[in-house]
Amino acid sequence: MNERQHPTTAQDSPVTVIGLGPMGRAMARVLLAAGHPVTVWNRTPGRADELVAAGAVRAATPGGAVAASGLVLLSLTDHRAMYEVLDGATGALAGRTLANLGSDTPERSREAAAWAAGHGADFLTGGVMVPAPMVGTPAAHVYYSGDPGVMDRHRPVLARLGVPKYLGEDPGLAQLMYQAQLAVFLSTLSALMHATAMLGGAGVRAAEALPELLASADAIGAILRAGERTPGAALDAGEHPGHLSTVTMMGATADHIVDTSAALGLDLALPRAVQGHYRHAIDHGHGGDNWTRIIDGIRAPHRPVGPRGAGPDRSGGPGQPCR
Structure with missing residues (x-):
């Protein structure tokens, strides 16, 4: 069936799920529970x-899976896997819609x-933006980008998986938001583990440290x-008023974290990266x-350092990134 020509209601829309890792299986279970006819395919049957x-x-084949539904959800490792699976299909x-819910770069999207x-x-x-067990729960949300008409057509079905948050027509936007969110998530996890290791050097158990952290x-x-005004x-506006937490103050703390971590024999990659952000700002006055x-x-890591205090601020005007 060509969904463009024969739209169905959200309740009886057939959906195909290709890729049955934890996320793909979770999506298929949610759709089945909601009453959708679901076709599945995976390399490991x-x-x-x-x-x-x-x-x-x-x-039996990817082609058969695609042909079964107007909406095909791809839960694969990356776009290369998508090409490998669908090249023969x-x-x-x-006439189908591919909704790629795997991970890759915005450009490859x-x-x-x-x-x-x-x-x-x-x-x-x-x-x-949630782990597999939370798919379909009130806490779940999914970022999407692509043609707005296509998004509107499939929104009722996609809403089964989580609240759809549509970002715009550029197909790369959803992956950019996804990667940005994971940059926060992964960096925070690494910071928590680093801090736990620091405290462990003094004999503090992780079970005691993590609640505090x-x-x-x-x-x-x-x-x-x-x-009164959010950092965003x-x-x-290109404003960085230094009446509270200044670069120098925070940079001194970053130095102390590096020194403490070194004394404890810990890996210094993360604290040195943070230290580098503050040193860069200090070196630029x-x-x-x-x-x-x-x-x-972070925007322009290789901008050369000029004489401190010489000339106007070259970091960009209001709302403008460094170039």
């Missing part, structure tokens, strides 16, 4: 057994959208939202600015 027992149809793609269009298929990029992590959002608004000034060095 046995991963579909539980889903088939619950009512899913196991396709391109004849079935015309744009390339994948062009590849799909070349075979007559619509393409949505998605980023699932998690309280600090939980408080970050409240700290950043405090005040100030960053967009911004020690008295708010700590948010470190974004300049």
